[in-house]
Amino acid sequence: MKALIDKLYETQSLDSREFCRLFTSRTEETDTYAKELACKVRKKNFGNDIYIRGLIEFTNYCKNDCYYCGIRKSNTKAQRYRLDKEDILDCCRAGYELGFRTFVLQGGEDGYFTEDRMTDIIRSVKEQYPDCAVTLSIGEKDFSTYQAYRNAGADRYLLRHETADEEHYATLHPPALSSGYRKECLRNLKKLGFQTGAGFMVGSPYQTTESLVKDFLFLKELNPEMVGIGPFIAHKDTPFGKEKNGTLSDTLFYLSILRLMLPRALLPATTALGTIHPRGRELGILAGANVVMPNLSPVSVRKKYLLYNDKICTGEEAAEGLANLKVRMDSIGCHVVTGRGDYKG
Numbered sequence: 001m002k003a004l005i006d007k008l009y010e011t012q013s014l015d016s017r018e019f020c021r022l023f024t025s026r027t028e029e030t031d032t033y034a035k036e037l038a039c040k041v042r043k044k045n046f047g048n049d050i051y052i053r054g055l056i057e058f059t060n061y062c063k064n065d066c067y068y069c070g071i072r073k074s075n076t077k078a079q080r081y082r083l084d085k086e087d088i089l090d091c092c093r094a095g096y097e098l099g100f101r102t103f104v105l106q107g108g109e110d111g112y113f114t115e116d117r118m119t120d121i122i123r124s125v126k127e128q129y130p131d132c133a134v135t136l137s138i139g140e141k142d143f144s145t146y147q148a149y150r151n152a153g154a155d156r157y158l159l160r161h162e163t164a165d166e167e168h169y170a171t172l173h174p175p176a177l178s179s180g181y182r183k184e185c186l187r188n189l190k191k192l193g194f195q196t197g198a199g200f201m202v203g204s205p206y207q208t209t210e211s212l213v214k215d216f217l218f219l220k221e222l223n224p225e226m227v228g229i230g231p232f233i234a235h236k237d238t239p240f241g242k243e244k245n246g247t248l249s250d251t252l253f254y255l256s257i258l259r260l261m262l263p264r265a266l267l268p269a270t271t272a273l274g275t276i277h278p279r280g281r282e283l284g285i286l287a288g289a290n291v292v293m294p295n296l297s298p299v300s301v302r303k304k305y306l307l308y309n310d311k312i313c314t315g316e317e318a319a320e321g322l323a324n325l326k327v328r329m330d331s332i333g334c335h336v337v338t339g340r341g342d343y344k345g
């Protein structure tokens with residue numbers, strides 16, 4: 001099995017049968033080996049630098065009904081909120097002072113934020129913080145809307161593909177949503193010159209080795225600048241409320257495989273990873289990740305953007321969160337840097 005990991009390290013690719021073999025014959029030893037090589041590749045490309053992104057969760061209204069997600073339309077228990085432009089700019093101001101040079105505006109698919117409102121927000125952030133990158137994570141839009149966001153100055157877009165397997169996709173989403181359209185959105189984002197992020201949940205219900213192989217083949221073909229993966233975590237008020245969570249070791253393994261396959265990709269150690277294990281984010285970095293995304297949302301709304309049970313960092317101020325994170329990163333020999341942290345191809 002080490003031979004397959006070596007091959008991935010040397011050629012950055014495997015075929016579907018090889019991925020399948022790699023995923024089904026894991027041992028502790030091969031997991032460790034993958035991690036060591038992934039760490040080496042991270043260091044070669046990024047040294048000990050860890051990029052930070054200030055995450056602003058600006059609305060939890062959503063028209064979609066994804067079966068796994070805590071802010072799905074049908075969850076009547078979710079307390080809905082949205083931030084206005086001034087609130088968002090306040091978050092950016094606080095973040096800028098702390099050293100953030102990327103702001104990630106994430107939210108549900110909220111009809112209130114029309115193309116006009118969104119482009120106004122993007123322009124305002126870019127005007128006030130011209131040295132910062134703006135990343136959007138607000139779901140599926142048509143080409144012309146993505147284009148308008150881009151023209152307004154947005155630099156990056158995160159849209160996890162969730163699963164590259166159509167049948168699996170249909171078990172996680174209502175019929176109104178399709179894997180085909182999600183992939184088309186990702187291709188449009190790339191065409192428009194966004195640094196584009198795809199990704200999936202590890203251990204989502206009905207995930208199989210075959211679907212994971214498709215995820216990796218899809219990611220190799222798309223060649224995104226960013227890939228976000230984290231464990232699936234049940235949210236009690238969703239149809240998947242009683243499903244099993246994804247595991248730490250699986251998530252770390254797939255992170256390492258991603259680092260070997262896409263050496264320069266920006267890979268976050270996600271909040272979900274930090275939620276399933278107290279040192280999840282540090283372990284994510286040690287498995288090959290090089291980005292963390294601390295929360296810049298006002299503390300008053302943090303607990304309402306609950307995608308899954310027990311989400312971490314819902315009670316702390318941004319400054320506190322960042323200080324805490326810096327200590328954690330220092331403890332593993334890494335350091336948080338101030339800078340946009342763009343993709344370098």
Ligand code: SAH
Binds near residue numbers: 109159200234235308
């Ligand atoms: N509306 C935006 C943002 C979605 S939230 C969009 O459609 O892209 C960001 C990500 O959180 C999702 O893409 C999903 O992969 C993840 N997520 C949602 N529910 C989750 C859960 N229960 N466990 C783990 N991750 C989850």
